[in-house]
Amino acid sequence: MTKGTSSMGKKSGKKNMIYCRRCGFRKYHIRKNKCASCGYGRSAKLRSYSWQKK
Ligand SMILES: [Zn+2]
Secondary structure, eight states: OOSSHHHHGGGSSOOOEEOOTTTOSSOEETTTTEETTTOTTTOSSOOOOTTSOO
């Protein structure tokens, strides 16, 4: 596989992310069973870090 546009076509097909039922973003990882955006499935509280911008 090469770098650049030619390899981007292989990104379609499998989908790992679905819409999160808590934050509404398409960040819920099916295989990991957790949301990358709000942390749903990982913790009861919202995912937040001190370094993240508001
Ligand atoms: Zn979420």
